Amino acid sequence: MSKLSYLPALEDANTPLSKEQLTILRNQLSKEQPNISIQSQFNYAWGLIKSALKDDSKQGIRLLSEIYKEYPQRRRECLYYLSIGCYKVGDYSNARRYAEALLENEPENTQAQQLKNLIEDKVAKEGLIGMAVIGGFLAVGGAALTAILTSKKSRR
Amino acid sequence: MNLGDDYLASTTRLSKAIATTASSLVQQSTQSRASLLQNPHYTQAMVSTLNGSRKVLLRLKTTSELLRGRFSTREQIYRATTELADELLQDLPDQKSAYSLFQGFNAVLPDIDDVIKEDTQDKTDGTQKAITDGQMNDPLPKGITHQKLKTCQNPKILASYQKQINYKLDLIEIRKGLAAAEIGEIDEKIQQLHEMRAVVLLRVQKFEKDETYLELQLEELADRISLVKDVEPASPEPEVETPRRKTKPTSQQYYESGSQITRFQAHEERITTFDFDVPFGTMCSAALDNTVRVWDLSQTKCIGLLEGHNAAVTSLQMDNHTAVTGSLDATLKLWDLRHMDEGESPMVHSFESHMDEVTALHFHHDTLVSGSADRTIRQWDMTTGHCMQTLDVLWVQSLAGFAPLSFIGALQCYDAALALGTADGVVRLWDLRSGEVVRELVGHTGSVTCLQFDSQHLASGSADRSIRIWDLRMGGLFDAFAYESPISSLQFDARRIVSTSSDSSVRIYDRVDQRHWSVGEEEASECVYARYKEGYLLEGRVDGSVGAWAV
Structure with a gap:
């Protein structure tokens, strides 16, 4: 039953579907117009998130957030999917918000906990780089400032 | 000057430098990121800074996101449409479904692959392939056939079949x-939509009430204007007939068919007849308590009395602001409903030539026709109040065994055409110009109590409990049906025939679906009269109450 686990692992989001598979999922949506079942909506959304193209993934996140708004009963699991999707496209702040919101309600959800840890590690790394950037800013800025000041002084 | 130039140059240099540093740091490959992180001095410095403020830092947006997101409007739009608000995140229902959508996704994938496989085999129509529910004839997994299951001798293969089928079953x-969970969700949505509908319906009702109120104000204003004008030298300007109402109530059509809109006590005694202009508009009602009352149906409020008859009114018709009543005191009176709350009487004319009770009346344009127990029909000019001609039906025989409630049960006129239903059970069509009977519709075995015709059909109801629909062109019977008791009133249009028949219900015959149904049978008292317009039905009862229904 490992193949049928309740929630996807992060790796699942990184294995794209084939083009044909995605096309079929999209056809399913247009076939069900105008009343589309949640499952079909989700299938296409998740198929998009799995895609290697970032714009596809973003489109998938958009669809998922629609499902979240429309079907309150599916919100818990949708938070998890959304968190994964946001993580994948690099929107870590939202990935973290969603994972935290889910954990607040399901503290014992180990998969959500793992996901949150992953996100925090990533954020920490990004933070280090960010610090580097800011450090760079400060260094260059300081140098420039001193340069200006000294040039001003020397003019006098 | 020199100083300024130099300053400008150094700021451009500065911004360039920042841009290159930032982009090289952010957009370079992970490898070089790693190399930066591997620099022990750098890491140590950063970790020590981070340790204390890690939590605080996590609350902030990460730097790369800031750098990336701040400047692109496309990104901002994307965020605005997809980012879920905090209050939405707080609102998490407790229930958890047995299966996740992700499981559903995985369960569908094998089917999709099957479709793709089929698609590559026959290239006929590959463009619009979708997962078709129940398209597979054989639910067995691919490669396994019933034949194989029955004939296979190899226990290993059989075990693998077992495993595959088990998986498929899962x-x-x-x-x-x-799918079952989705049904529950759909039900919930339907429930929500029902609630929403109720809210919106209340809104429509409120708007209609406001409209009615404003119409009333307009009416009073028009009166006031004419009053002020009257003081000035009178101009011989002919009165233009304007419709009394500008707007039309429609909310009855949003009620469920067959549901009661309202019920109110209009009179203390048995209602004899009534008429109304538009749904939720004005109604004139008459009862055995000898009063004629005018009602605002939107508020079910009595807004006036038509006083002048010495006995009960038994027939009544209203149109716009004109009402005509026919009474047991042998007179007919014409009323102008616009002059109700002033000192003067709303009565315009009194028609006093009949020798006995007026039992039926109908007017069309300026022609009023009345039938009386004195066995005459009189035609009146409504503008002058004069009697134009008298036709007698003295030669009509009463049916033996039936004590006629009224000799002339019902009549209707249209230009020079007159339909008359009498106690002998015959409906006669008259030409008012020649004063002669053009056609007789014979069939009822009891006195005719009510009738109505349009351009094609004539419907008549009788004390013999039947309703007959006649074809006016051919002169033959078009349709007929009977209820359990004598018919007391009827009205029809292209869709329905509404009638009352000496019991508590209003009978409705749907002409399109050929279906009989009824409303109001749970009421205790007998229903004696019903009128309907545009899906809005009013019925009056023996106990003096009037009910409004959506049909």
Whole structure:
């Protein structure tokens, strides 16, 4: 039953579907117009998130957030999917918000906990780089400032 | 000057430097990121800074996101449409479904692959392929046939079949569970929509009430204007007939068919007749308590009395602001409903030539026709109040065995055409110009109590409990049906025939679906009269109450 686990692992989001598979999922949506079942909506959304193209993934996140708004009963699991999707496209702040919101309600959800840890590690790394950037800013800025000041002084 | 130039140059240099540093740091490959992180001095410095403020830092947006997101409007739009607000995140229902959407996704994938496989085999129509529910004839997994299951001798292969079928069964169970859960969600949505509908319906009702109120103000204003004008030298300007109402109530059509809109006590005694202009508009009602009352149906409020008859009114018709009543005191009176709350009487004319009770009346344009127990029909000019001609029906025989409630049960006129239903059970069509009977519709075995015609059909109801629909062109019977008791009133249009028949219900015959149904049978008292317009039905009862229904 490992193949049928309740929630996807992060790796699942990184294995794209084939083009044909995605096309079929999209056809399913247009076939069900105008009343589309949640499952079909989700299938296409998740198929998009799995895609290697970032714009596809973003489109998938958009669809998922629609499902979240429309079907309150599916919100818990949708938070998890959304968190994964946001993580994948690099929107870590939202990935973290969603994972935290889910954990607040399901503290014992180990998969959500793992996901949150992953996100925090990533954020920490990004933070280090960010610090580097800011450090760079400060260094260059300081140098420039001193340069200006000294040039001003020397003019006098 | 020099100083300024130099300053400008150094700021451009500065911004360039920042841009290159930032982009090289952010957009370079992970490898070089790693190399930066591997620099022990750098890491140590950063970690020590971070340790204390890690939590605080996590609350902030990460730097790369800031750098990336700040400047692109496309990104901002994307965020605005997809980012979920905090209050939405707080609102998490407790229930958890047995299967997740992700499981459903995985359970569907094998089917999709099957479709793709089929698609590559026959290239006929590959463009619009979708997962078709129940398209597979054989739910067995691919490569396994019933034949194989029966004939296979190899226990290993059989075990693998077992495993595959078990797996397939799990998948199907998941899809079944998810589909079942979806039904629950749809039900919930329907419930929500019902609630929403109720709210919106209340809104429509409120708007209609406001409209009615404003119409009333307009009416009073018009009166006031004419009053002020009257003081000035009178101009011989002919009165232009304007419709009394500008707007039209329609909310009855949003009630469920057959539901009661309202019920109110209009009179203390048996209602004899009534008429109304538009749904939720004005109604004139008459009862055996000898009063004629005018009602605002939107508020079910009595807004006036038509006083002048010495006995009960038994027939009544209203149109716009004109009402005509026919009474047991042998007179007919014409009323102008616009002059109700002033000192003067709303009565315009009194028609006093009949020798006995007026039992039926009908007017069309300026022609009023009345039938009386004195066995005459009189035609009146409504503008002058004069009697134009008298036709007698003295030669008509009463049916033996029936004590006629009224000799002339019902009549209707249209230009020079007159339809008359009498106690002998015959409906006669008259030409008012020649004063002669053009056609006789014979069939009823009891006195005719009510009738109505349009351009094609004539419907008549009788004390013999039947309703007959006649074809006016051919002169023959078009349709007929009977209820359990004598018919007391009827009205029809292209869709329905509404009638009352000496019991508590209003009978409705749907002409399109050929279906009989009824409303109001749970009421205690007998229903004696019903009128309907545009899906809005009013019925009056023996106990003096009037009910409004959506049909």
